[in-house]
Amino acid sequence: MNHDSYPDDYIRAILNSVKTIAMVGASPQNVRPSYFAFKYLAERGYDMIPVNPGQLGKALLGKQFVASLAEIGRPIDMVDIFRSSEHVMPLVEQALAVVPLPKVIWMQLGARNDEAAARAEAVGVKVVMNRCPKIEYGRLSSEISWMGVNSRTISSKRGPVPTQGMRLSLNRASVAGGDTLASDRAAKTRNETG
Amino acid sequence: MTERTPGFATLAVHAGAQPDPTTGARVTPIYQTTSFVFNDADHAASLFGLQAFGNIYTRITNPTTAVLEERVAALEGGTAALATASGHAAQLVLFQQLLKPGDEFIAARKLYGGSINQFKHAFQSFGWNVVWADPDDVASFKAAVTPKTKAIFIESIANPSGSVTDIEAIAEVARDAGVPLIVDNTLATPYLIRPIDHGADIVVHSLTKFLGGHGNSLGGIIVDAGTFDWSKDGKYPMLSEPRPEYHGIKIQETFGNFAFAIACRVLGLRDLGPALSPFNAFMILTGIETLPLRMQKHCENAKAIAEFLATHPAVEEVNYAGLPASPYNKFARKYAPKGAGAVFTFSLKGGYQAGVDLVSNLKLFSHLANVGDTRSLVIHPASTTHSQLDDAQKTSAGAAPNVVRLSIGIEDKEDLIADLEQALGG
Numbered sequence: 129m130n131h132d133s134y135p136d137d138y139i140r141a142i143l144n145s146v147k148t149i150a151m152v153g154a155s156p157q158n159v160r161p162s163y164f165a166f167k168y169l170a171e172r173g174y175d176m177i178p179v180n181p182g183q184l185g186k187a188l189l190g191k192q193f194v195a196s197l198a199e200i201g202r203p204i205d206m207v208d209i210f211r212s213s214e215h216v217m218p219l220v221e222q223a224l225a226v227v228p229l230p231k232v233i234w235m236q237l238g239a240r241n242d243e244a245a246a247r248a249e250a251v252g253v254k255v256v257m258n259r260c261p262k263i264e265y266g267r268l269s270s271e272i273s274w275m276g277v278n279s280r281t282i283s284s285k286r287g288p289v290p291t292q293g294m295r296l297s298l299n300r301a302s303v304a305g306g307d308t309l310a311s312d313r314a315a316k317t318r319n320e321t322g
Numbered sequence: 323m324t325e326r327t328p329g330f331a332t333l334a335v336h337a338g339a340q341p342d343p344t345t346g347a348r349v350t351p352i353y354q355t356t357s358f359v360f361n362d363a364d365h366a367a368s369l370f371g372l373q374a375f376g377n378i379y380t381r382i383t384n385p386t387t388a389v390l391e392e393r394v395a396a397l398e399g400g401t402a403a404l405a406t407a408s409g410h411a412a413q414l415v416l417f418q419q420l421l422k423p424g425d426e427f428i429a430a431r432k433l434y435g436g437s438i439n440q441f442k443h444a445f446q447s448f449g450w451n452v453v454w455a456d457p458d459d460v461a462s463f464k465a466a467v468t469p470k471t472k473a474i475f476i477e478s479i480a481n482p483s484g485s486v487t488d489i490e491a492i493a494e495v496a497r498d499a500g501v502p503l504i505v506d507n508t509l510a511t512p513y514l515i516r517p518i519d520h521g522a523d524i525v526v527h528s529l530t531k532f533l534g535g536h537g538n539s540l541g542g543i544i545v546d547a548g549t550f551d552w553s554k555d556g557k558y559p560m561l562s563e564p565r566p567e568y569h570g571i572k573i574q575e576t577f578g579n580f581a582f583a584i585a586c587r588v589l590g591l592r593d594l595g596p597a598l599s600p601f602n603a604f605m606i607l608t609g610i611e612t613l614p615l616r617m618q619k620h621c622e623n624a625k626a627i628a629e630f631l632a633t634h635p636a637v638e639e640v641n642y643a644g645l646p647a648s649p650y651n652k653f654a655r656k657y658a659p660k661g662a663g664a665v666f667t668f669s670l671k672g673g674y675q676a677g678v679d680l681v682s683n684l685k686l687f688s689h690l691a692n693v694g695d696t697r698s699l700v701i702h703p704a705s706t707t708h709s710q711l712d713d714a715q716k717t718s719a720g721a722a723p724n725v726v727r728l729s730i731g732i733e734d735k736e737d738l739i740a741d742l743e744q745a746l747g748g
Contacts, residue, residue: 167368275383275584287340
């Protein structure tokens with residue numbers, strides 16, 4: 129994989145297929161980028177696991193922190209590394225020691241370690257570096273377009289509508305005192321024709 | 323399968339827009355609303371804390387305006403954009419992110435008269451100090467760099483002179499100085515020149531001109547190229563340092579390669595306030611759909627008229643970079659091979675009075691202070707847009723007393739030539 133630029137299809141396939149994401153370096157501080165990304169990905173339905181040995185015993189948005197990838201104890205699809213480039217290699221080594229192997233190792237904006245990437249790719253793990261999954265998800269869904277960001281996607285299809293089976297709210301404010309004008313009219317029509 | 327990259331005309335119609343999720347409306351609706359309801363308190367807090375994508379208030383984001391922003395960002399090849407109420411507002415917002423009182427920026431001497439006034443007077447009152455350089459002399463930019471320099475500002479095609487700037491040479495000066503290059507691309511539009519491809523870090527437009535194109539709506543826009551590292555040396559604290567108004571968020575760290583556009587939005591537009599009306603955004607979006615077709619016609623007409631004027635006995639000189647005799651022709655061929663734009667000047671042998679007379683004799687050209695309309699426009703800069711400059715400044719800005727500026731529209735060129743012919747006197 130050329131890590132200077134990624135085809136949208138590559139990123140799209142990753143974000144469409146992974147379900148469980150362990151975020152290494154997740155911060156409980158709500159102004160840190162890792163907090164932003166963790167919260168957003170959780171809201172989009174990913175099963176998020178915060179990994180940070182300094183936060184053991186605490187929870188991030190209801191998810192208990194774990195100390196390391198080895199302690200998660202269930203399969204993880206993607207490891208999202210929120211650490212700077214120089215801390216990446218040992219974390220990739222830990223990720224590659226997890227059984228079963230994660231499918232994807234993702235390094236955050238600003239983080240890149242080509243040697244670590246090559247090791248992961250050698251055992252069939254996909255790698256993304258120097259990107260943010262929140263930004264990429266927002267871009268490919270065009271949700272990020274609300275902020276005037278170039279999603280670099282176009283579509284002539286209607287956007288998502290309320291899903292089938294979704295209950296619609298009936299609690300709208302009624303005008304005209306809440307009387308059911310339609311039945312009045314029906315009754316009137318009946319009288320006229322009868 | 324490799325992904326196909328849509329061409330310019332396809333992006334001009336489609337980028338940023340998709341059928342409305344709720345109604346299926348194909349054309350982008352005008353979301354003429356001040357505010358947007360929150361799902362719940364947590365959603366509101368997430369939006370205010372910049373943690374979620376969404377709308378709060380039209381001064382900050384608006385769904386109609388967002389389509390315009392994404393479209394222009396796509397056409398310019400940028401990462402993001404921010405629309406404002408006017409081109410002037412765009413410049414105010416972008417410089418607020420870069421300058422502190424006492425800082426300097428270098429600007430080309432040949433600029434739109436309104437920009438010269440804004441930089442020299444309004445910005446001076448904020449302690450933002452402009453240092454002028456000559457766009458025809460790259461060394462003058464290099465010589466103007468000081469430790470206080472925070473940016474370099476040029477126009478791709480200069481107003482009113484129509485001269486084409488050597489963007490790549492000045493981009494190199496900016497790179498060496500470690501400051502961003504800002505290019506006002508109003509007269510070229512991304513159809514003719516994409517400054518980001520030539521090293522610009524920020525592109526700014528008056529949308530009022532060719533992008534909107536119909537002379538009906540004011541607007542401005544800032545495009546972030548995503549190329550500049552704002553955090554490397556602490557020179558741009560708005561982007562690199564924790565922001566107290568957002569509980570300590572660092573803008574570049576959080577928003578990566580579209581951080582400048584976000585700073586302009588959440589630090590600039592939010593607090594300074596010159597937001598674009600959603601109705602204007604709609605009008606400009608509609609204009610942009612035909613930008614490629616209009617620019618082809620504008621350029622074809624402009625070239626024919628420049629050629630006509632170049633042979634007219636009352637005309638001293640025609641400054642159109644599309645003419646082979648122009649000193650800017652080599653830059654026009656390099657940067658704007660599809661056409662040298664449709665705004666240019668020419669000088670009259672009869673001096674100041676001949677300029678005044680020409681303007682009053684024209685019947686089809688409209689005498690007004692705008693450019694980039696479907697209609698052909700004329701102005702005598704010395705007595706109008708540049709009247710507040712002294713004679714030396716007028717001449718250095720390309721607006722000497724005998725100079726007339728034309729903005730060529732998309733009418734039949736034969737009619738425009740006939741109008742000029744009768745107005746110049748036979």
